[in-house]
Amino acid sequence: MSAFIGNFEESNRLRERARDLIPGGAHTYAKGDDQYPILSPGFIARGQGCHVWDVDGNEYIEYGMGNRAVGLGHAYAPVLDAVRKELEYGCNFTRPASIEVECAETFLEMVRGADMVKFSKNGSDATSGAIKLARAVTGREMIARCSDHPFFSVDDWFIGTTEMNTGIPEAIRQLTLGFKYNDIESLRSLFRLHPGKIAAVILEATRGEHPKDRFLHKAMELCRSNGALFILDEMITGFRWHSGGAQELYNIEPDLSCFGKALGNGFSVSALAGKREFMERGGLEQTAHPRVFLLSTTHGAETHALAAAIATMRIYRDEPVIEHLYRQGEALQVGIGQAITRHGLQDHFYLTGQPCCLAFATLDRNLKPSQAFRTLFLQETIRRGILAPSLVVSYTHGDEDIERTVEAFDGALGVYKLALERGVGHYLVGRPSDLVFRRFNRPPLPADEVLVANNG
Template identity: 55%
Template sequence: MADIPVEGPPSRQRSFTHSNELQSRLHDLVPGGAHTYARGADQYPEFMAPILVRGSGCRVWDADGNEYVEYGMGLRSVTLGHGFAPVLEAVRLAIADGVSFSRPTELELLAAQDFLKLVPGADMVKFAKNGSDATTAAVRLARAATGRTVIAVCDQPFFSVDDWFIGTTAMDSGIPATSVAGTMRFRYNDLPSLAAVLDTGAIAAVVLEAATALAEPEPGFLEGVRDLCDRYGALLVFDEMITGFRWSAGGAQAVYGVRPDLSCWGKAMGNGFPISALAGKREYMELGGLRTDRDRVFLLSTTHGPESGSLAAFRAVVREYTTGDPITRMEHAGRLLADGVNAIAADLGITEYLQVLGRPSCLIFATRDPEGRPSQPFRTLFLQELLDRGVLGQSFVTSAAHTEADVADTITACREAAIVYRKAIEQGSVDGLLHGRPVAPAIRRHAAPRRIESDGA
């Protein structure tokens, strides 16, 4: 058994005893204690990482019976709320007739038609399960289409778990240097930096998020990227994992009016059900099909890509986006929350240290130390105080299920948390206020500073 405390220093208001017991067992059985690094216990205050048992709307409950208003919503994959009835009913009806078959189903055709109506810049689509499947398929397709091998990626946080990208991060153990050599970086909103990379003549594809929570494209930037790709013969690939169904149902390309050659989708497509997609222009997508005389590309071939439950969930999500207005609701909640928390910080005189920033549907909170530097200890203190008061989230990413009442509860919790935060700023550190070790970046070279000791270590 892992030699880690079960309870640890007690929180002031809530017990995490059962969650800590379950987390200890998870560390024995699952590397890292979670199936996604961003979900790891090291991303939360020590001994205060809830193990969840159910959710409804924007509320979740943990193994100790604690209730929270949740933000982040399944790493941005849930935009309609947990347990959204129309999605669940569509899945129930679909899987009653079977889940996986040896031939395509009519549902695959219907789902493809739905997708291509939302994304008019794409001619064809292929479904999969993980975002990395889609981005790596796009890379492979671009290399085949251009006869080149190098990929230009924007200086944005994450694109794939596969070697071509993850080898460029701190967690590059086990990845051949030759894989890393095939990826080059350029800077967002910096056309000269992209032109310099493209000028090597080796670039098969330019991969970027058209926008992020904190970065909007400057006037002419995306159009300039499109022009440079055309001039140098590289394919333009938009990563729509976050922007899709959060910026608009048609993704960032619909918002900014720039058509990529290929686009990669996932997360909110299924309101939490596992589904991703690669979409693009016919001339490229057909290289993975049967209507080409060129060498065929092994594009996407997944056993579970056409699984009925997730395709039915996707179609139900499309219906909600077509008949309702979930983006307006999540943006309304986000504006209320950002305005409320930033007003609290202003009242307390700590706006330089605690801020809510970003697109209303994709908010983050910035936590800085007394010198104004981004701080993991101060971030952990804020997370700790929010958890104690019934707010769970590494960010303030909302969903359409967040009501004004939920936001009001959150703002109340934030006011109390901000008072503690101000005390830490005034005393110059989190000493005596933070229980346990600070959080650490999810992607880092070593387990330290949140290494967990085990027997025999």
């Protein structure tokens, strides 16, 4: 791996083509150019374990891991073997494939608080399916979602609450309410203000800090006493906090829960799971209630993706994956923490979250969160062969990878300290990155800034 990386010629060529052909230049906002420095790889060519290579041949130790979807490692052999075998039989038929039953059985053995499961392709399918089901069960329209948790769905019920709500009717936007994590009174007040109107409460079990004073259990009790459904979004926590999900770790059984991301080690599969009394509303057997059009997707049960999910779940069941994630995350915490202290940056840069799913905070000289300093830090870690929008470890992050990451962070923090003293503009090439949820875009970079960036 090169000590310093700066050639992005092919990435920059593809960037121009992508912007002309694809709105935003990517199919996922979190992967867009506005989320990364000018000096960064625009396109990844391949991955192996926790290493990736961009289209210019630069190699990185990667920590985004497909927006947390790749828990075992890129091109993980046992998963690929299962996928290859299944592909030989075809991937989509007129009637269900037997692997759909096998995958459901495997999933429900892992997620023990659920009775039934339905698979789809992405997290938004699952969470929006849960919302629709909750509304059907309760006959209510309003949804309470945790405002501290940044993303639940691409659908209107959630996006209408963000800055990017253009195109979403006001009537829909008014149906979703917000409450604070670990603040049970903020949720209780919503039930008081909207008696008999809230269909469901949806939140992640945690974004990093553990629930305090039985917060999750109290939230569920509030739902039960007010006739609402309690929904856990386990897209990130599932198969990362615990092989049975955060619900197993925190000993709570939600009415409905939603899984994805690490469920298939990067293959496209998600799951809506829950109690039989609710899930069967989308089935064929119940006759007491109107039918719910729950989840029905042409590609929702593609056999190769389900094969990937089965192989992935069995690895989590049989091997110490979760223990490895925590151990390597803790090693990062210690090593990077020591580097932060050496540079005297404790007030300006720190790690957040649990060891299995770390992130970092970047503050300016006024101790305010700073996109400019975040972008500078990403720029400098990328130069040192680390691609880390967060610090999401995988089963293939070895001790040497951790050591090299700590060394790269140490070097980047040295530049960070200089930028605090002299100004970030002396070190950052081009514009800072942006928040995904913003009302307007910034004007394009001036030509001279683009030229500087393209010349490395």
